[in-house]
Amino acid sequence: MPDARQERILVIKLSALGDIILAMGAFAAIRSAHPRAHITVLTTRLYVDLIKSTGYFDAIAIDRRPKLYQVREVLALRRFLRNGNFDRVYDLQTSDRSGFYYRLFWPGKAPEWSGIAKGCSHPHDNPDRDSLHTIDRLADQLHRSGIENVPPPFIAGSDIDLERFGVRSPFVLICPGGAPHRPDKRWPAERFGLLAKKIADYRLTPVLIGTDKEAEVLGKIDSMCPKARNLMGRTGFLDIAGLAARSVLAIGNDTGPMHIAAAAGAPSIVLFSRDSDPKKSAPRGTTDNAVSIVRENDLRELTVNRVMDEVRHRLDLVD
Numbered sequence: 001m002p003d004a005r006q007e008r009i010l011v012i013k014l015s016a017l018g019d020i021i022l023a024m025g026a027f028a029a030i031r032s033a034h035p036r037a038h039i040t041v042l043t044t045r046l047y048v049d050l051i052k053s054t055g056y057f058d059a060i061a062i063d064r065r066p067k068l069y070q071v072r073e074v075l076a077l078r079r080f081l082r083n084g085n086f087d088r089v090y091d092l093q094t095s096d097r098s099g100f101y102y103r104l105f106w107p108g109k110a111p112e113w114s115g116i117a118k119g120c121s122h123p124h125d126n127p128d129r130d131s132l133h134t135i136d137r138l139a140d141q142l143h144r145s146g147i148e149n150v151p152p153p154f155i156a157g158s159d160i161d162l163e164r165f166g167v168r169s170p171f172v173l174i175c176p177g178g179a180p181h182r183p184d185k186r187w188p189a190e191r192f193g194l195l196a197k198k199i200a201d202y203r204l205t206p207v208l209i210g211t212d213k214e215a216e217v218l219g220k221i222d223s224m225c226p227k228a229r230n231l232m233g234r235t236g237f238l239d240i241a242g243l244a245a246r247s248v249l250a251i252g253n254d255t256g257p258m259h260i261a262a263a264a265g266a267p268s269i270v271l272f273s274r275d276s277d278p279k280k281s282a283p284r285g286t287t288d289n290a291v292s293i294v295r296e297n298d299l300r301e302l303t304v305n306r307v308m309d310e311v312r313h314r315l316d317l318v319d
Protein backbone atom coordinates (compact mmCIF):
# COMPACT_ATOMS: atom_id res chain seq x y z
CA MET A 1 0.00 0.00 0.00
CA PRO A 2 1.57 3.38 -1.01
CA ASP A 3 2.47 5.96 1.59
CA ALA A 4 -0.30 8.45 2.25
CA ARG A 5 2.11 11.35 1.93
CA GLN A 6 5.62 11.82 0.62
CA GLU A 7 8.18 12.65 3.29
CA ARG A 8 9.18 16.31 3.16
CA ILE A 9 12.68 17.44 4.16
CA LEU A 10 14.20 20.91 4.45
CA VAL A 11 17.95 21.53 4.34
CA ILE A 12 19.24 24.94 5.44
CA LYS A 13 22.57 26.11 4.05
CA LEU A 14 22.79 29.82 3.39
CA SER A 15 26.46 30.66 2.81
CA ALA A 16 29.39 31.15 2.30
CA LEU A 17 30.90 29.69 -0.88
CA GLY A 18 33.57 27.60 0.82
CA ASP A 19 31.04 26.32 3.36
CA ILE A 20 28.56 25.47 0.61
CA ILE A 21 31.21 23.35 -1.12
CA LEU A 22 32.24 21.66 2.13
CA ALA A 23 28.58 20.72 2.66
CA MET A 24 28.30 18.91 -0.69
CA GLY A 25 29.02 15.54 0.91
CA ALA A 26 26.37 16.19 3.55
CA PHE A 27 23.87 17.07 0.79
CA ALA A 28 24.62 13.75 -0.91
CA ALA A 29 24.26 11.82 2.35
CA ILE A 30 20.88 13.39 3.12
CA ARG A 31 19.58 12.51 -0.33
CA SER A 32 20.86 8.95 0.04
CA ALA A 33 19.16 8.64 3.44
CA HIS A 34 15.86 9.95 2.08
CA PRO A 35 15.74 8.60 -1.50
CA ARG A 36 11.99 9.01 -1.97
CA ALA A 37 11.51 12.22 -0.02
CA HIS A 38 10.77 15.65 -1.46
CA ILE A 39 13.82 17.66 -0.35
CA THR A 40 13.95 21.45 -0.41
CA VAL A 41 17.09 23.46 0.25
CA LEU A 42 16.91 26.96 1.70
CA THR A 43 19.86 29.03 0.52
CA THR A 44 20.76 32.47 -0.79
CA ARG A 45 20.40 33.59 -4.39
CA LEU A 46 24.12 33.54 -5.19
CA TYR A 47 24.33 29.75 -4.82
CA VAL A 48 21.15 28.65 -6.60
CA ASP A 49 22.75 27.48 -9.85
CA LEU A 50 25.60 25.78 -8.02
CA ILE A 51 23.28 23.85 -5.73
CA LYS A 52 20.84 23.06 -8.53
CA SER A 53 23.67 21.42 -10.48
CA THR A 54 24.09 18.75 -7.78
CA GLY A 55 20.73 17.15 -8.51
CA TYR A 56 20.21 16.42 -4.80
CA PHE A 57 17.19 18.66 -4.32
CA ASP A 58 13.63 18.73 -5.62
CA ALA A 59 13.17 22.42 -4.86
CA ILE A 60 15.28 25.44 -4.01
CA ALA A 61 13.95 28.25 -1.82
CA ILE A 62 15.72 31.60 -1.63
CA ASP A 63 16.32 33.15 1.76
CA ARG A 64 16.32 36.95 1.70
CA ARG A 65 17.92 36.97 5.16
CA PRO A 66 15.42 39.46 6.60
CA LYS A 67 16.24 41.79 9.44
CA LEU A 68 13.93 41.69 12.46
CA TYR A 69 12.49 45.09 11.55
CA GLN A 70 11.52 43.81 8.07
CA VAL A 71 8.26 42.44 9.42
CA ARG A 72 6.73 41.45 6.08
CA GLU A 73 9.82 39.50 5.08
CA VAL A 74 10.00 37.74 8.44
CA LEU A 75 6.32 36.82 8.24
CA ALA A 76 6.79 35.52 4.67
CA LEU A 77 9.65 33.33 5.85
CA ARG A 78 7.52 32.10 8.74
CA ARG A 79 4.72 31.15 6.32
CA PHE A 80 7.18 29.26 4.13
CA LEU A 81 8.50 27.28 7.09
CA ARG A 82 5.13 26.55 8.66
CA ASN A 83 3.27 25.81 5.42
CA GLY A 84 6.02 23.57 4.09
CA ASN A 85 4.73 20.64 6.14
CA PHE A 86 8.31 19.54 6.69
CA ASP A 87 8.82 16.31 8.58
CA ARG A 88 12.46 17.04 9.30
CA VAL A 89 14.86 19.96 8.97
CA TYR A 90 18.63 19.57 8.63
CA ASP A 91 20.08 22.89 9.72
CA LEU A 92 23.58 22.76 8.24
CA GLN A 93 24.10 26.49 8.79
CA THR A 94 23.84 26.18 12.60
CA SER A 95 24.03 29.93 13.13
CA ASP A 96 22.11 32.38 15.27
CA ARG A 97 20.03 33.15 12.18
CA SER A 98 19.03 29.57 11.47
CA GLY A 99 18.38 29.06 15.18
CA PHE A 100 15.93 31.96 14.95
CA TYR A 101 14.20 30.14 12.08
CA TYR A 102 13.53 27.24 14.45
CA ARG A 103 11.74 29.64 16.78
CA LEU A 104 9.50 30.83 13.95
CA PHE A 105 7.54 27.60 14.35
CA TRP A 106 6.36 28.79 17.79
CA PRO A 107 3.66 28.60 18.97
CA GLY A 108 3.04 25.16 17.68
CA LYS A 109 5.02 22.03 17.06
CA ALA A 110 8.27 22.28 15.13
CA PRO A 111 9.32 19.45 12.81
CA GLU A 112 12.15 17.13 13.73
CA TRP A 113 15.21 19.38 13.67
CA SER A 114 18.88 18.50 13.37
CA GLY A 115 21.05 21.37 14.52
CA ILE A 116 21.96 23.40 17.57
CA ALA A 117 18.71 25.31 18.12
CA LYS A 118 17.67 25.14 21.77
CA GLY A 119 14.97 22.51 22.26
CA CYS A 120 15.37 20.84 18.87
CA SER A 121 14.71 17.10 18.55
CA HIS A 122 18.17 16.09 17.25
CA PRO A 123 20.69 18.45 18.86
CA HIS A 124 24.29 18.39 17.78
CA ASP A 125 25.54 18.73 21.32
CA ASN A 126 29.11 17.58 20.79
CA PRO A 127 31.13 19.90 23.07
CA ASP A 128 34.02 19.77 20.59
CA ARG A 129 31.98 20.71 17.52
CA ASP A 130 33.62 24.12 17.17
CA SER A 131 37.09 22.57 16.99
CA LEU A 132 36.18 20.11 14.22
CA HIS A 133 36.80 20.59 10.54
CA THR A 134 33.57 21.66 8.85
CA ILE A 135 33.23 18.34 7.02
CA ASP A 136 33.80 16.32 10.20
CA ARG A 137 31.37 18.52 12.13
CA LEU A 138 28.64 18.00 9.53
CA ALA A 139 29.29 14.26 9.45
CA ASP A 140 29.04 14.09 13.24
CA GLN A 141 25.83 16.11 13.20
CA LEU A 142 24.28 13.78 10.61
CA HIS A 143 25.50 10.72 12.54
CA ARG A 144 23.53 11.93 15.55
CA SER A 145 20.51 12.18 13.26
CA GLY A 146 20.90 8.61 12.01
CA ILE A 147 22.81 9.29 8.78
CA GLU A 148 26.13 7.57 8.16
CA ASN A 149 28.66 7.48 5.32
CA VAL A 150 29.06 11.14 4.39
CA PRO A 151 31.20 11.20 1.21
CA PRO A 152 33.86 13.81 0.38
CA PRO A 153 32.63 16.98 -1.32
CA PHE A 154 32.27 16.62 -5.07
CA ILE A 155 31.12 19.03 -7.73
CA ALA A 156 30.85 18.12 -11.39
CA GLY A 157 31.74 21.00 -13.64
CA SER A 158 30.33 21.32 -17.12
CA ASP A 159 32.20 19.76 -20.02
CA ILE A 160 33.91 23.04 -20.64
CA ASP A 161 35.05 24.30 -24.05
CA LEU A 162 38.59 25.50 -23.44
CA GLU A 163 38.67 27.29 -26.79
CA ARG A 164 35.86 29.55 -25.58
CA PHE A 165 38.26 30.85 -22.94
CA GLY A 166 41.31 30.81 -25.20
CA VAL A 167 42.95 28.23 -22.95
CA ARG A 168 45.20 25.41 -24.09
CA SER A 169 46.26 22.35 -22.10
CA PRO A 170 48.25 21.76 -20.04
CA PHE A 171 47.41 24.63 -17.71
CA VAL A 172 47.54 25.58 -14.04
CA LEU A 173 44.58 27.35 -12.47
CA ILE A 174 45.60 30.29 -10.26
CA CYS A 175 43.16 31.89 -7.77
CA PRO A 176 44.93 34.96 -6.32
CA GLY A 177 41.87 36.67 -4.86
CA GLY A 178 39.99 36.43 -1.60
CA ALA A 179 37.61 38.31 0.62
CA PRO A 180 38.42 42.06 0.39
CA HIS A 181 37.73 42.50 4.11
CA ARG A 182 40.38 39.89 5.00
CA PRO A 183 43.55 41.09 3.24
CA ASP A 184 45.79 39.00 5.51
CA LYS A 185 44.52 35.89 3.68
CA ARG A 186 46.06 37.09 0.40
CA TRP A 187 49.54 36.29 -0.86
CA PRO A 188 51.01 39.43 -2.49
CA ALA A 189 50.20 39.83 -6.19
CA GLU A 190 53.87 40.20 -7.06
CA ARG A 191 54.58 36.74 -5.65
CA PHE A 192 51.80 35.25 -7.74
CA GLY A 193 53.28 37.04 -10.75
CA LEU A 194 56.71 35.53 -10.16
CA LEU A 195 55.14 32.12 -9.57
CA ALA A 196 53.21 32.38 -12.84
CA LYS A 197 56.45 33.12 -14.71
CA LYS A 198 58.12 30.05 -13.22
CA ILE A 199 55.11 27.91 -14.12
CA ALA A 200 55.18 29.24 -17.68
CA ASP A 201 58.86 28.24 -17.94
CA TYR A 202 57.66 24.63 -17.68
CA ARG A 203 55.36 25.19 -20.68
CA LEU A 204 52.33 25.21 -18.47
CA THR A 205 49.83 28.01 -19.10
CA PRO A 206 48.95 30.00 -15.97
CA VAL A 207 45.18 30.61 -16.10
CA LEU A 208 44.03 33.44 -13.81
CA ILE A 209 40.50 33.56 -12.41
CA GLY A 210 38.71 36.12 -10.29
CA THR A 211 36.04 38.78 -10.30
CA ASP A 212 36.25 42.46 -11.16
CA LYS A 213 37.08 43.06 -7.49
CA GLU A 214 40.44 41.36 -8.15
CA ALA A 215 41.18 43.54 -11.21
CA GLU A 216 44.28 45.11 -9.69
CA VAL A 217 45.73 41.79 -8.53
CA LEU A 218 44.99 39.99 -11.79
CA GLY A 219 46.30 42.91 -13.84
CA LYS A 220 49.58 42.87 -11.91
CA ILE A 221 50.09 39.14 -12.50
CA ASP A 222 49.10 39.49 -16.14
CA SER A 223 51.64 42.27 -16.68
CA MET A 224 54.42 40.24 -15.03
CA CYS A 225 53.65 37.06 -16.99
CA PRO A 226 52.53 37.73 -20.59
CA LYS A 227 52.00 33.99 -21.14
CA ALA A 228 49.24 33.95 -18.51
CA ARG A 229 45.61 33.82 -19.58
CA ASN A 230 43.49 36.29 -17.62
CA LEU A 231 39.82 35.20 -17.31
CA MET A 232 38.74 37.98 -14.97
CA GLY A 233 34.96 38.16 -14.67
CA ARG A 234 34.36 35.34 -17.14
CA THR A 235 34.02 32.34 -14.84
CA GLY A 236 30.97 31.43 -12.81
CA PHE A 237 31.13 28.75 -10.14
CA LEU A 238 30.42 25.90 -12.58
CA ASP A 239 32.95 27.28 -15.07
CA ILE A 240 35.57 27.19 -12.32
CA ALA A 241 34.69 23.56 -11.61
CA GLY A 242 34.96 22.70 -15.30
CA LEU A 243 38.32 24.41 -15.65
CA ALA A 244 39.62 22.84 -12.45
CA ALA A 245 38.67 19.36 -13.63
CA ARG A 246 40.75 19.91 -16.80
CA SER A 247 43.73 21.54 -15.06
CA VAL A 248 46.92 19.80 -14.00
CA LEU A 249 47.00 21.83 -10.76
CA ALA A 250 45.16 24.62 -8.93
CA ILE A 251 46.93 27.13 -6.69
CA GLY A 252 45.45 29.92 -4.62
CA ASN A 253 44.68 31.59 -1.35
CA ASP A 254 42.22 30.21 1.18
CA THR A 255 39.16 31.28 -0.79
CA GLY A 256 35.92 29.86 -2.18
CA PRO A 257 37.17 29.08 -5.71
CA MET A 258 39.89 26.84 -4.26
CA HIS A 259 37.18 24.82 -2.51
CA ILE A 260 35.50 24.43 -5.89
CA ALA A 261 38.77 23.39 -7.54
CA ALA A 262 39.49 20.74 -4.92
CA ALA A 263 35.93 19.38 -5.01
CA ALA A 264 36.12 19.19 -8.81
CA GLY A 265 39.13 16.90 -8.51
CA ALA A 266 42.03 19.23 -9.21
CA PRO A 267 45.29 18.55 -7.34
CA SER A 268 45.44 21.72 -5.24
CA ILE A 269 47.86 23.88 -3.31
CA VAL A 270 46.20 26.27 -0.86
CA LEU A 271 48.01 29.11 0.91
CA PHE A 272 47.04 29.84 4.52
CA SER A 273 48.00 32.59 6.93
CA ARG A 274 47.33 32.87 10.64
CA ASP A 275 44.01 34.46 9.67
CA SER A 276 42.33 31.09 9.16
CA ASP A 277 42.85 27.56 10.42
CA PRO A 278 43.23 24.76 7.86
CA LYS A 279 42.37 22.22 10.57
CA LYS A 280 38.85 23.65 10.56
CA SER A 281 38.28 24.95 7.05
CA ALA A 282 40.82 23.70 4.51
CA PRO A 283 39.50 22.48 1.17
CA ARG A 284 39.35 18.72 0.87
CA GLY A 285 39.68 16.92 -2.40
CA THR A 286 37.90 13.90 -3.75
CA THR A 287 40.86 11.66 -2.84
CA ASP A 288 43.35 11.50 0.02
CA ASN A 289 46.34 13.83 -0.28
CA ALA A 290 44.69 15.74 -3.13
CA VAL A 291 45.21 19.06 -1.32
CA SER A 292 48.53 20.47 -0.10
CA ILE A 293 48.49 23.18 2.55
CA VAL A 294 51.28 25.75 2.63
CA ARG A 295 51.03 27.91 5.72
CA GLU A 296 52.91 31.00 6.87
CA ASN A 297 51.61 33.17 9.70
CA ASP A 298 52.22 36.28 7.60
CA LEU A 299 51.83 35.54 3.89
CA ARG A 300 54.20 38.39 3.10
CA GLU A 301 56.90 36.09 4.47
CA LEU A 302 55.98 33.19 2.19
CA THR A 303 58.56 32.88 -0.58
CA VAL A 304 57.94 32.01 -4.21
CA ASN A 305 60.59 29.30 -4.02
CA ARG A 306 58.76 27.54 -1.19
CA VAL A 307 55.51 27.47 -3.14
CA MET A 308 57.32 26.45 -6.32
CA ASP A 309 58.93 23.55 -4.47
CA GLU A 310 55.43 22.29 -3.68
CA VAL A 311 54.41 22.77 -7.32
CA ARG A 312 57.36 20.66 -8.46
CA HIS A 313 56.50 18.04 -5.87
CA ARG A 314 52.88 17.84 -6.96
CA LEU A 315 53.71 17.71 -10.67
CA ASP A 316 56.98 15.74 -10.40
CA LEU A 317 58.77 18.49 -12.28
CA VAL A 318 62.54 18.33 -12.58
CA ASP A 319 64.72 21.38 -13.21
